[in-house]
Amino acid sequence: AEIVIVRDEQEAGGLIADAIVALITGKPDAVLGLATGSTPLATYRALAERIGERRIDVRGVRGFALDEYVGLPAGHPESYRAVITREVVEPLGLTPELVRVPNGDPTGIEHAGRDYEAAITAAGGVDLQILGIGRTGHIGFNEPGSSLASLTRVKTLTAPTRADNARFFDSPDDVPMHCITQGIGTILRARHLVLLAFGEAKAPAVAAAVEGPVSASQPGSAIQLHPHATVVVDEAAASRLE
Numbered sequence: 001a002e003i004v005i006v007r008d009e010q011e012a013g014g015l016i017a018d019a020i021v022a023l024i025t026g027k028p029d030a031v032l033g034l035a036t037g038s039t040p041l042a043t044y045r046a047l048a049e050r051i052g053e054r055r056i057d058v059r060g061v062r063g064f065a066l067d068e069y070v071g072l073p074a075g076h077p078e079s080y081r082a083v084i085t086r087e088v089v090e091p092l093g094l095t096p097e098l099v100r101v102p103n104g105d106p107t108g109i110e111h112a113g114r115d116y117e118a119a120i121t122a123a124g125g126v127d128l129q130i131l132g133i134g135r136t137g138h139i140g141f142n143e144p145g146s147s148l149a150s151l152t153r154v155k156t157l158t159a160p161t162r163a164d165n166a167r168f169f170d171s172p173d174d175v176p177m178h179c180i181t182q183g184i185g186t187i188l189r190a191r192h193l194v195l196l197a198f199g200e201a202k203a204p205a206v207a208a209a210v211e212g213p214v215s216a217s218q219p220g221s222a223i224q225l226h227p228h229a230t231v232v233v234d235e236a237a238a239s240r241l242e
C-alpha cells in the first residue's frame, strides 16, 4: 500500500476529499464506498465544503455503506442508515435513492447480504472505498477470523467493538449484538481502497494491516492483496510502523 502520513484529520480529510472531487469530476455517477464511525467525518466535511464552493454536480453520485447494525428500530438515530443520511447524503447533497446501506431489518435478513452484493455488482462496483479500522483490526465489521473471501453477511460484533461503539448509545447494553457487513472479499473488489486511521489506539492495527502477515486474524491486512490501496494516517497511528 501507499502510506501517506499527515499532520491531522483535517489534512487527511482535505487530501481524500480532493481525490473524490477528481473522481466525481471525471465520472459524475461515481460509486463511493462509505464508512461510518468517527474516522471519515473530516473527509465528509471537507468534501461537502468543496462540493458547495465549486458547485460540483453530485446528483448522479452513488454510494454503498460498509455495514449496518441488525435489529435497531427503523429510524434509530445511530443506525448507519441514519448516520449516512445525516453525515453524508444531506451535507453533500447526494440523491438519497442512490445511496444504499445494508438492510439490518431481521425480517428478510437471510436475503439481505445477497441483495446487497447484487446491487453493488449492478452499479458496476465501487470506485473508491473509504475504510476505517477498528482496534481489533476489523475493516467493515469483519472481525478477526473473517474469511478474506467473505461477502456481505450477518456477523456477531466482538466485545471490544461493542465497547468502542457504546459511546454512540445511551448504555453499552444498547449496542446491537449483530451487524450486516460487506465482506473482505466485497471490499477487495473496490477499485481504490483508502484506509484512514488516527491516534495511538489504532497504531497496532495499522502496523498489522500494512506490515503484518496477510491473515484473517488481522482483517486489515487484506489491503495488502489489493493493487491500489492508500493508507492515510497521522503520526500517532503510524507510530508502530517499521
Ligand code: F6R
Pocket: 034, 035, 036, 037, 038, 039, 040, 066, 067, 131, 132, 133, 134, 135, 138, 139, 140, 141
Ligand atoms: C464503519 C466500520 C468500522 C469503523 C471502525 C473504526 O462503517 O465499518 O470498520 O471504520 O470501527 O471506527 P471509528 O472510525 O469510529 O474509530
